[in-house]
Amino acid sequence: MTVMLAAAAAVLFGLGTYLLLQRKLSRIIIGLGLLTHGANILLITAGKRGNPPIIGESRPEDLADPLPQALALTAIVITFGVTTLLLALAYRSWLLNGDDEVQDDVADRGIGQSEVVHDEIEDQLQVIAREEHR
Amino acid sequence: MSWLLPLPIVLPLLAAALSILAGRSKTAQRVIGVGTLGALVVVSILLLIEVERAGIVVIEAGDRPDPLGISLVADRFSAVLLLVAEITLFAVLVYAIGEPTTERNHVGFQSAYLILAAGVAASFLTGDLFNLFVAFEMMLTASYVLMTLGGRQEQVRAGMTYIIISLIASTLFVTALALLYSATHTVNMADLAVRLDELPSGVRTAFAVLLLVVFGIKAAIFPLFFWLPDSYPTAPSPITAVFAGLLTKVGVYAIVRTQLLLFTDDSRPATLLLVIAGATMVIGVLGAIAQDDIRRILSFTIVSQIGYMVMGLGFFTVAGIAAVIFSIIHHILVKTSLFLTTGLVERAGGSTKLSRVGGLVRTVPIVATLFLLSALSLAGMPPFSGFISKLALFEAGIDAQHLAIIAVAIVVSFLTLFSMLRIWTGAFWSPAEVAPPPAPVDAKRNGPTLMVLSTTFLVACSLAVALAAGPIYAFSERAAASLLDRDAYIEAVTGP
Numbered sequence: 001m002t003v004m005l006a007a008a009a010a011v012l013f014g015l016g017t018y019l020l021l022q023r024k025l026s027r028i029i030i031g032l033g034l035l036t037h038g039a040n041i042l043l044i045t046a047g048k049r050g051n052p053p054i055i056g057e058s059r060p061e062d063l064a065d066p067l068p069q070a071l072a073l074t075a076i077v078i079t080f081g082v083t084t085l086l087l088a089l090a091y092r093s094w095l096l097n098g099d100d101e102v103q104d105d106v107a108d109r110g111i112g113q114s115e116v117v118h119d120e121i122e123d124q125l126q127v128i129a130r131e132e133h134r
Numbered sequence: 135m136s137w138l139l140p141l142p143i144v145l146p147l148l149a150a151a152l153s154i155l156a157g158r159s160k161t162a163q164r165v166i167g168v169g170t171l172g173a174l175v176v177v178s179i180l181l182l183i184e185v186e187r188a189g190i191v192v193i194e195a196g197d198r199p200d201p202l203g204i205s206l207v208a209d210r211f212s213a214v215l216l217l218v219a220e221i222t223l224f225a226v227l228v229y230a231i232g233e234p235t236t237e238r239n240h241v242g243f244q245s246a247y248l249i250l251a252a253g254v255a256a257s258f259l260t261g262d263l264f265n266l267f268v269a270f271e272m273m274l275t276a277s278y279v280l281m282t283l284g285g286r287q288e289q290v291r292a293g294m295t296y297i298i299i300s301l302i303a304s305t306l307f308v309t310a311l312a313l314l315y316s317a318t319h320t321v322n323m324a325d326l327a328v329r330l331d332e333l334p335s336g337v338r339t340a341f342a343v344l345l346l347v348v349f350g351i352k353a354a355i356f357p358l359f360f361w362l363p364d365s366y367p368t369a370p371s372p373i374t375a376v377f378a379g380l381l382t383k384v385g386v387y388a389i390v391r392t393q394l395l396l397f398t399d400d401s402r403p404a405t406l407l408l409v410i411a412g413a414t415m416v417i418g419v420l421g422a423i424a425q426d427d428i429r430r431i432l433s434f435t436i437v438s439q440i441g442y443m444v445m446g447l448g449f450f451t452v453a454g455i456a457a458v459i460f461s462i463i464h465h466i467l468v469k470t471s472l473f474l475t476t477g478l479v480e481r482a483g484g485s486t487k488l489s490r491v492g493g494l495v496r497t498v499p500i501v502a503t504l505f506l507l508s509a510l511s512l513a514g515m516p517p518f519s520g521f522i523s524k525l526a527l528f529e530a531g532i533d534a535q536h537l538a539i540i541a542v543a544i545v546v547s548f549l550t551l552f553s554m555l556r557i558w559t560g561a562f563w564s565p566a567e568v569a570p571p572p573a574p575v576d577a578k579r580n581g582p583t584l585m586v587l588s589t590t591f592l593v594a595c596s597l598a599v600a601l602a603a604g605p606i607y608a609f610s611e612r613a614a615a616s617l618l619d620r621d622a623y624i625e626a627v628t629g630p
Binding site for chain 2: 046047065068074078079081090092093097
């Protein structure tokens with residue numbers, strides 16, 4: 001059982017990571033969902049297995065450890081909220097851009113390109129100078 | 135006096151709910167927000183006094199015996215950071231009220247801001263690793279809302295990066311918690327500290343590095359900093375200011391707390407921390423030099439300054455950690471005031487690009503003065519607080535025989551000075567290269583009174599830190615000593 005859960009967590013982590021590396025926001029969000037589920041399964045496996053943790057139903061040493069389940073529940077609720085916000089943002093992005101691709105940072109690209117463009121112009125000037133010389 | 139402990143978390147949450155209910159009246163919302171944060175400044179002063187008297191103050195939620203209950207713990211380190219954070223939050227809220235766009239146009243601003251305040255306080259005060267996760271999420275969820283307020287295209291783009299990175303960090307945190315729980319069967323930090331000691335040292339080192347990665351993303355250390363200069367500059371200026379001042383420092387707090395409390399000398403990644411610190415400092419400051427936008431320059435210097443704090447932690451000596459505590463106090467105040475000043479620059483000059491604004495020293499002398507005071511402090515010029523924090527770090531490093539990293543740090547502090555002077559000459563001293571867009575018409579040249587007043591207040595606070603450097607540094611040393619004394623913390627929480 002634990003091995004199966006571990007395998008499930010591993011598969012979820014793998015798929016989630018793959019989807020995270022895509023450019024479309026909808027895929028990234030699904031990837032994040034899978035990733036967080038993987039983490040939650042891992043959290044569930046951290047506790048002891050056993051009967052439902054209700055006092056009086058069975059002997060205390062047979063009870064499952066309820067704490068990781070409570071922790072997983074909290075984590076699920078938090079991810080749920082954040083995923084909803086992300087979906088809203090993806091929708092907003094679709095409204096603004098017409099698609100949900102994650103955009104480049106314009107200022108970053110500007111700084112990156114300014115040097116490149118500068119170098120290219122220099123190169124072209126040198127070529128022209130050489131041809132004129134000839 | 136341990137009943138004071140839940141107040142910084144409970145009060146802002148209640149106030150956030152009230153603020154939404156009072157959404158129709160801006161005045162009521164403002165009274166609630168300012169009143170709550172003002173009260174919290176008083177509460178955190180009282181808490182600091184109590185902690186100074188008693189050492190460590192603990193309260194168990196629901197009065198359940200530990201480790202079942204959820205503990206809230208304040209020691210000197212968390213109490214002083216809480217005080218500085220509440221002062222900053224208060225000043226920035228006043229600034230936001232003075233600002234004519236952000237707060238005025240969004241009903242949810244005050245609520246999200248108060249939840250952010252609750253999250254920051256909860257991160258400082260929690261004694262439970264899972265609750266640290268919840269506190270982080272509280273703070274981050276509020277920050278997602280604040281960052282994308284307005285929903286401009288640029289904000290949506292930057293907001294996505296920010297949210298996705300934070301969510302990945304949170305997932306890693308949950309993973310780390312799962313692994314820690316299966317190894318130790320507890321998430322209470324004091325309990326974890328005891329039970330982790332029984333594990334083999336290799337496993338402990340793995341946990342130490344895993345937690346370092348988790349909090350490193352939030353603290354923006356190399357190589358996990360790339361999201362910060364990308365996303366922070368797009369938010370409205372008061373929000374960028376409070377993020378810049380507080381959020382990364384909460385990450386640093388978590389790194390310091392977990393490395394010092396949970397792990398012992400044989401499992402702490404000391405060399406790794408120093409290497410990361412060096413890379414963070416250098417890359418951050420080089421990034422700052424390449425930028426043209428004031429907000430982006432400042433964002434990159436945040437990264438660089440985080441490097442200094444990680445360096446001080448990497449020494450693992452009382453002097454090093456005392457210097458870290460002093461730097462965090464200094465940096466929260468100075469960085470927030472720099473970003474607030476940038477907001478004033480944007481109002482006066484119509485842009486934050488160095489190539490487009492210029493000559494502001496003649497048109498807005500007060501803003502120029504405020505900027506110069508903070509910038510020189512950030513760069514570590516005497517007699518400002520930045521100089522004292524760097525001096526303390528360098529002395530600690532020389533005492534700990536880490537000369538190479540100190541050499542790097544000294545070079546970086548010159549480069550920081552250079553990047554600050556670039557802003558000074560670009561925006562304030564020389565005329566603009568390109569004609570700026572028309573500045574918003576405003577009767578008051580230096581900006582609305584509330585904005586200028588709250589910025590001045592924060593700059594005055596950072597000057598006060600420099601003036602009272604002796605007592606504050608002595609306090610930092612006591613805080614560092616109690617941080618390194620794991621047994622006292624464990625005993626205070628779990629009982630003898």
